[in-house]
Amino acid sequence: MxxxxxxxxxxxxxxxxxxxxxxxxxxxxxxxxxxxxxxxxxxxxxxxxxxxxxxxxxxxxxxxxxxxxxxxxxxxxxxxxxxxxxxxxxxxxxxxxxxxxxxxxARGEHGVLPMAGIVRRLIDEEGLTVPQVMERCGMEKEEVTRLYDRGGMTERGTGGRTRFSKGWTPK
Structure with a gap:
């Protein structure tokens, strides 16, 4: 070249x-x-x-x-x-x-965590609706929902507790 x-x-x-x-x-x-x-x-x-x-x-x-x-x-x-x-x-x-x-x-692939951050930003900071993100990013509703929700799963799963119950402790 x-x-x-x-x-x-x-x-x-x-x-x-x-x-x-x-x-x-x-x-x-x-x-x-x-x-x-x-x-x-x-x-x-x-x-x-x-x-x-x-x-x-x-x-x-x-x-x-x-x-x-x-x-x-x-x-x-x-x-x-x-x-x-x-x-x-x-x-x-x-x-x-x-x-x-x-x-x-060479185009690579998208990482889940960066995409989750982008989806959350588009909705929370840029004011797009879920249908707008779906259309403009070519995503299904479930994908948008999962990416948007990525950061909140752990908090909901623990019910606000900081420690897991004994049911979560392997024997």
Whole structure:
């Protein structure tokens, strides 16, 4: 990879018709329907914050799901059917597949405790309702409730006692 801001692919974002792109035949990533709906919500509320990564011939290296949801009429209308694209120089197929895997796996996963803190803050400090958190974070009610409740379980379980009863002491 070349050094310097101007040498980075992100410096060459272009808007191209979504129909000029096509899926690759090997992407192992699967996104469930709730996450696809969340991706739509993300683009509709926040706009395009990440480009699709593609080869010069339009084959998608990363961003297949962003490309997929860009067919939604509401998203399509936002940019007249154009999507943001960063083109990679044509790598060997193996390198391209590795790039796809890196893009997918590098996103990591959410920790329960940080998510619990975020949900509690959204409700307690930012004034969102449980249904708003459900819709905007792509969560089920049970998930929001459990994350919100994360800090209060121990207090309720002890009934305000500071010590557990003997029933809790293993013999």
């Amino acid at each position: 070349k050094i310097g801001r101007d040498a980075q692919p992100l410096s060459r974002i272009e808007w191209v018709p979504r129909d000029d792109l096509h899926a690759n035949g090997y992407n192992p990533n699967f996104v469930a329907k709730p996450e696809l709906l969340l991706l739509k919500t993300s683009i509709l509320e926040d706009g395009w914050t990440q480009p699709i990564v593609a080869r010069p011939d339009g084959e998608i290296v990363d961003g297949f799901h962003r490309w997929t949801v860009s067919a939604d009429p509401r998203i399509y209308a936002m940019t007249d059917g154009y999507v943001p694209v960063v083109r990679l120089l044509p790598p060997a197929t193996g390198d391209q597949m590795l790039s796809t895997i890196r893009h997918n796996r």
